[in-house]
Amino acid sequence: MDSLTQIAVGIATAELCLGKQLKNKAFLYGAVIATLPDLDIYLGKLFDPITAIAMHRSFSHSILFFLLASVPIGAIMFKLEKGHVKLFQAINASFFILFTHSLLDAFTTWGTQIFWPLPYRAAIKSIFVVDFFYTIPWLIFLFLVYKNSNPIKRAKWLKIGFVITSCYLLLGIVLKIYVTQQVKNALHGQNITYTKIIVKPTFSNVVLWNINVMTNDAFLLSDFSVFDAQPMPFKSYDRNLYLAEPYQMQPVYNQLVNISEGWFTLQQTEQGILFNDLRFGLLKDDATKPQFAFSYKLMESESGLTAEELPKDNRDGKALLQNLYNRIFTSVTQ
Template structure:
């Protein structure tokens, strides 16, 4: 999830763990703990885009990292605040909750997270977009209300707990909506006699109302959209050829093998002038109404000195307001 959401979640669990003893310091350090796992973004400064994306949401988002880092950070904070009422165990609990709830929440997003690192398996329920105001804003309000009260006030805990309960209930609701919309996609595919190999569904940006499905067939992908407010169960699917044959002999190159593993096999290939474009289908396109729109994540494959390289192409500016307007109009149903 986005940084603000992780800060709010960390602040809430920090308050519940230690707010009675140290007040807003618990919220502060819970918020900091909630952001620490995402420090793995610094890998972009040291590695190529492929390696950086392979490392993202890896070790720092694992149960093992939380177990190892929490006692160490707890010891540092116990030394820093040695005159407070909190013990090393108290600080360790706070840091563990802040560190662990971060990847736990990330597991519900499309990217997923390696909770069981060093296992390469990524837990990904794909039920919530990385930025969802309906999850974050009520939660944020509750945390702000708690911060404004003195640590002895029992309402602090009430507000923090309420925020956690409301957000968790919404998270469970997104899983239920995912199941409902999945059944709609599946029924529409059957009604249209589309034989498919696999199907993945996920919410579109900033909401849990409009959902999209990537449907894999033998030589193409069918992409469709369904809103819970749609008045028809017939879903139109755009067809995007896989074009995997364009890779040619490069298909066996270790770099391409890594990209295929990174995308979990959900990719298409486009021919450019002197290079190929490797598109990651999992995160959709920049314009959901335009089948020709660029994908959010792509890699340009090119040869330099007889060595295959990959880089992320520069994204062209798009009218964000117009895209959001189309998105919200489509959420209203057809």
């Protein structure tokens, strides 16, 4: 999830493990340690953009990394706080702060390779990478913990924070199951044969969900609000796999296929051939020139195929959020 949320959950975990020993100083350790896995973004800058994307949330988000890193991190904490925490406590706290970072990422659409070096990416897809309804309660209850010196009151506010935010995560899972069943019913009712379905929440809510459906020759996209009463329409996008024929032996193309987990289309445009990753939906739902959240321009050079992510326009993002708000409001008031 976003850095602020990861810091908040890291602080909560540090308070749970070390709050009695370090009091508010536990906040500092939680914030710092929780940000360490996402430093792979900066490591990725040493490589080409596609390799950097593939690296994100891989080794640095794995249990193996947490086991290796928690020992030196815990040893540093033990040395700095000698007399206040035991070595095992420091190592144990470091591991769980790192682990909760990856565990939280596993609820998002992008997921995380928590079992690296296995290629499997755990992705429950029940919460958006930025969700204020999850983050803000954490900030409120952590503030109340910070302002209290009484251990009993600190523990009470922390417990309430864990309960409320965990209930929100559970709500996301329950609604995802419900929406998935509604999608299957809609596909059955429209006599659509499919191979795979992705159901994922939209920005900062668990009310409106994006739907991706894979068929043999196309992808179907739609959205569904838990308040919807009308039939679910699907919009078809051709795979255009014939455009990939010159690139199928190129490493960059195969990297993009692996990153997208097969959820992609190819699109012939004035700019050239675009590789569209469908998992994160559309920025602009234009009938003639659809713009996906993640699109890559394929370019041939003497050294082989390269890819460049298309820049995003802030105006498109604002328009998307406005459309999102209108869609949710319409479904609630219909």
